[in-house]
Structures are given as structure tokens and as C-alpha cells.
Amino acid sequence: MRRDPLWREEISIFSADEKYVNRRQFAKFLVLTSIGMFVGNLWILVKSWLTKAPAYPLRAIAKIGEIPVGGVKLFSYPTSADPCILVRTAENELVAYSQKCTHLSCAVYYVHQTHQFECPCHQGYFSAKDGRVLQGPPQRPLPRILLQQRGDDLIAAGIDLGEA
Amino acid sequence: MEPLTPPPPTQRRGLTAIDGALALIAILLIVQMWLLTATLESLLAGHREAALPSAIASGLLAAACFGLYWFVRGVDREVRK
Numbered sequence: 001m002r003r004d005p006l007w008r009e010e011i012s013i014f015s016a017d018e019k020y021v022n023r024r025q026f027a028k029f030l031v032l033t034s035i036g037m038f039v040g041n042l043w044i045l046v047k048s049w050l051t052k053a054p055a056y057p058l059r060a061i062a063k064i065g066e067i068p069v070g071g072v073k074l075f076s077y078p079t080s081a082d083p084c085i086l087v088r089t090a091e092n093e094l095v096a097y098s099q100k101c102t103h104l105s106c107a108v109y110y111v112h113q114t115h116q117f118e119c120p121c122h123q124g125y126f127s128a129k130d131g132r133v134l135q136g137p138p139q140r141p142l143p144r145i146l147l148q149q150r151g152d153d154l155i156a157a158g159i160d161l162g163e164a
Numbered sequence: 165m166e167p168l169t170p171p172p173p174t175q176r177r178g179l180t181a182i183d184g185a186l187a188l189i190a191i192l193l194i195v196q197m198w199l200l201t202a203t204l205e206s207l208l209a210g211h212r213e214a215a216l217p218s219a220i221a222s223g224l225l226a227a228a229c230f231g232l233y234w235f236v237r238g239v240d241r242e243v244r245k
Contacts, residue, residue: 027224027236030189037196041222144196161210
């Protein structure tokens with residue numbers, strides 16, 4: 001029995017057959033996706049090589065008595081594109097965190113009654129004590145801003161990403 | 165109209181092999197997806213040390229997928245003869 005050549009079986013002249021994807025085409029699509037994943041990993045590798053360890057400047061962000069208990073102050077650190085939130089959780093306790101949710105970068109806000117940070121976008125909750133995730137889709141804790149006290153000034157001195 | 169006949173045993177075996185290879189490619193791809201998201205999450209958390217092993221593992225998985233595709237291609241050609 002005479003059979004059509006392979007290319008004719010693969011490329012049908014009937015438009016109704018065009019919607020069918022054969023196994024080989026599907027395998028090719030999966031392999032191309034797999035190569036795409038590899039390229040993505042290479043991109044992460046190159047990015048990790050090119051990114052230098054950030055140097056954090058010392059910057060005065062507030063006066064000690066400026067914020068009442070339960071009050072907050074917004075500031076930017078280390079650049080103007082990095083919004084942060086300073087909170088007086090108790091009389092002698094001040095904490096500061098990045099205000100960007102580690103899920104999709106929505107701004108978190110402080111809820112004094114529960115001592116938590118809440119992300120209103122997807123209901124992510126972080127502990128105000130150490131920034132760890134309490135609930136919701138975020139996988140990483142809020143980066144903590146390291147604070148120093150110099151006289152009456154509160155100084156931002158670095159960022160702790162919160163994971164060992 | 166020609167009646168439908170079951171495929172010959174060689175072709176049936178070939179199809180089974182191809183289906184198995186496709187399933188394996190899909191599993192490897194899912195592992196690669198997980199690897200990519202986990203590495204990105206790790207990089208965003210400030211850990212760079214995972215990037216190199218992850219890229220090597222992803223490359224090996226991509227090579228395995230390509231090898232399986234080559235297998236599918238060979239079997240496909242064989243059963244169509």
C-alpha cells in the first residue's frame with residue numbers, strides 16, 4: 001500500500017485538520033517551554049551575578065518623641081523608591097519595615113489593635129513584632145529596617161531581609 | 165468509505181512509548197516551573213547562592229526534555245514507516 005510522505009501527513013491540506021495538534025507537535029511545544037524555563041533560570045543567575053550587595057546609608061528618619069503609641073510615620077529608605085513604615089508599637093518600642101508587601105508589592109498598613117501589618121490587596125498579614133508572615137499569600141517576611149538611636153534622632157542604618 | 169481498523173501492534177506500542185515520553189516531559193516541565201519560581205523567590209529574599217545550582221539543574225532538565233523529544237521523534241518516524 002502506498003503511503004503519503006511524512007511531511008504530507010504532518011501538514012494537512014484540509015483546513016479542518018489544522019486544529020488538531022499531533023503528539024510530536026505537542027512534545028515540541030513542551031520542549032520549547034522547557035528551554036524557556038532554562039533561559040529564565042539563566043536570567044536569574046546573570047542578574048544575581050550583576051547585582052552588587054547594596055550599601056545602606058545612615059539616615060535620620062524621625063525624632064523619638066514624634067510618634068505616639070500606635071502611631072506611624074512613612075518614610076523612604078534606602079532610595080526614594082523604597083517606601084517604609086515606622087511604627088511605635090509600645091512606649092519604648094519602635095519598629096520599621098519596608099511598606100511593600102512581599103507578595104505583589106502593595107502597601108501594607110499597621111493595625112494597632114492586632115499589632116499586625118495588613119496588606120489590603122490579598123489579605124496578607126505580617127507580625128509587627130518581627131515582620132513574619134501570619135496569614136495570606138506572601139511567602140517572605142517584611143524586610144526590617146535596622147534602627148539606631150542617636151540623641152533624639154532615630155536613624156535608619158540598614159535592612160534585614162528577615163531570612164537566615 | 166473505508167471502515168476503521170485498529171492500529172497494528174507496532175504502531176500501538178509506538179503510541180504507548182510516545183505517550184509515556186510525553187508524560188515524562190510534562191513532569192520534568194512542572195519541576196522546572198517550580199525550580200524557576202523557587203529560585204526567583206529566593207533571589208528576591210536576598211539569597212543568591214541558589215541561582216547557580218538551580219540554573220544547572222534546569223539545564224539538565226531541559227536537556228532531558230530535549231532527549232525525550234528526540235526519542236518521540238524517532239519513534240514517530242519509525243511507526244509511520
